[in-house]
Amino acid sequence: KDDGLVRTPPMGWMAWERFRCDVDCKDDPENCISEALFRDMADRLYEDGWKELGYEYVIIDDCWMSMERDKEGRLQPDPVRFPGGIAKLANYVHERGLKLGIYADMGTFTCMGFPGTTLDKIQIDAQTFASWGVDYLKFDGCSSNPLVQMLGYPLMSIALNATGRPIVYSCSWPAYLGGLPPFVNYNLMGEICHLWRNYYDIQDSWDSLQAIVDWFFNNQDEIQPAAGPGRWNDPDMLIIGNFGLSMDESRSQMALWAIMAAPLIMSTDLRHLDNGARAILQNKVAIAINQDPLGIQGRRLLKEKSRIEVYWRPLFQSASALVFLSRRTDMPYRYHTSLGKLHYEEGNYEAYDVFTGTTVKGLNSTTEITLSINPSGVVMWYVYPLRKHNHTTDTETLRHHLRKPAEFRFHREK
Numbered sequence: 226k227d228d229g230l231v232r233t234p235p236m237g238w239m240a241w242e243r244f245r246c247d248v249d250c251k252d253d254p255e256n257c258i259s260e261a262l263f264r265d266m267a268d269r270l271y272e273d274g275w276k277e278l279g280y281e282y283v284i285i286d287d288c289w290m291s292m293e294r295d296k297e298g299r300l301q302p303d304p305v306r307f308p309g310g311i312a313k314l315a316n317y318v319h320e321r322g323l324k325l326g327i328y329a330d331m332g333t334f335t336c337m338g339f340p341g342t343t344l345d346k347i348q349i350d351a352q353t354f355a356s357w358g359v360d361y362l363k364f365d366g367c368s369s370n371p372l373v374q375m376l377g378y379p380l381m382s383i384a385l386n387a388t389g390r391p392i393v394y395s396c397s398w399p400a401y402l403g404g405l406p407p408f409v410n411y412n413l414m415g416e417i418c419h420l421w422r423n424y425y426d427i428q429d430s431w432d433s434l435q436a437i438v439d440w441f442f443n444n445q446d447e448i449q450p451a452a453g454p455g456r457w458n459d460p461d462m463l464i465i466g467n468f469g470l471s472m473d474e475s476r477s478q479m480a481l482w483a484i485m486a487a488p489l490i491m492s493t494d495l496r497h498l499d500n501g502a503r504a505i506l507q508n509k510v511a512i513a514i515n516q517d518p519l520g521i522q523g524r525r526l527l528k529e530k531s532r533i534e535v536y537w538r539p540l541f542q543s544a545s546a547l548v549f550l551s552r553r554t555d556m557p558y559r560y561h562t563s564l565g566k567l568h569y570e571e572g573n574y575e576a577y578d579v580f581t582g583t584t585v586k587g588l589n590s591t592t593e594i595t596l597s598i599n600p601s602g603v604v605m606w607y608v609y610p611l612r613k614h615n616h617t618t619d620t621e622t623l624r625h626h627l628r629k630p631a632e633f634r635f636h637r638e639k
């Protein structure tokens with residue numbers, strides 16, 4: 226959507242993957258879906274340096290609602306778990322310079338059986354959210370069908386515009402249509418939504434993460450061109466800080482979400498986050514790559530027999546992000562490479578290693594480099610040409626070159 230919102234991928238925190246539909250505030254008050262949980266996370270984003278890094282949206286997911294709409298037919302929060310109401314929670318979040326997201330479902334019920342937004346309720350629900358001061362809507366697609374969705378998702382886009390309040394619109398629509406043309410028209414998606422879920426939900430495991438990554442890059446010819454400022458593919462939440470990923474696997478998710486220009490929406494307990502996970506989520510260079518102003522989504526260039534994969538994203542001012550990902554589960558792998566002809570630029574480069582902070586100097590297209598990559602891990606570089614030029618490479622040129630992947634030379638283990 227070209228209304229000035231999310232010109233770079235949204236960043237923030239969302240309840241679902243970590244906290245699911247835990248509504249038992251009697252026996253599990255710390256973790257149940259309640260106003261206290263979202264206030265706690267707003268406090269953490271504000272006090273622990275997340276806001277300054279760009280993490281600004283606090284997003285409520287399923288299970289926030291009362292089972293009944295009010296007498297005017299409006300959605301209302303569960304009165305026990307959200308006694309102050311959503312408007313008050315939005316105010317709490319806004320006082321900390323953050324933004325509030327909420328969840329609804331285009332259909333009879335939400336995925337967990339709470340009241341859905343049927344076609345006749347789209348207008349009133351958009352108005353309700355705007356009146357509460359909501360800044361972001363995740364619109365799910367359970368308990369409906371392709372016809373209703375084809376009407377409802379555009380109608381909600383129009384209804385949100387009509388409120389006069391800037392509200393980021395996240396659509397689950399493609400994911401319910403299988404995520405690929407001809408059932409999904411990504412040009413249309415970019416007109417209607419600011420971001421969209423393409424594929425299955427992420428679960429707390431390396432297997433789930435790999436399945437999502439493989440789907441996105443196996444289908445990159447259809448998916449990658451759809452992305453740009455104000456229109457983002459959404460491979461789902463960051464699960465870094467939870468129980469399923471090792472530190473190497475966590476670095477891999479952060480690196481790949483940076484290449485994909487994916488929303489950086491955490492779903493973990495910011496009140497109890499280990500330092501390794503925090504360092505990965507707060508890595509300034511990975512965030513800068515993700516938030517690159519060109520908004521060009523990266524691509525997978527190579528899947529090697531050695532089970533090393535190479536990913537590349539062109540960045541502002543002829544820089545590049547390069548990710549070498551190991552799919553191996555056996556042992557660290559020493560990998561020899563050279564930059565080859567990066568994009569279309571000749572000359573000397575430097576590579577900043579995003580997770581170690583070291584710099585590789587004096588690189589040019591023939592310099593031979595040896596990397597040691599851990600199993601399920603990554604080496605991620607921010608590569609920049611030494612010839613400082615102030616002209617910015619126009620996006621179209623870059624998009625053109627993206628289809629012609631850079632030539633890299635790779636050498637097998639000596």
Ligand SMILES: OC[C@@H]1[C@H](O)[C@H](O)[C@@H](O)CN1C(=S)Nc1ccc(F)cc1
Binds near residue numbers: 241286287367397
């Ligand atoms: O209930 C909401 C939950 C989260 O919002 C996810 O991000 C959405 O993609 C949908 N969703 C869930 S669990 N959806 C769902 C997942 C599997 C299934 F068999 C039936 C519904």
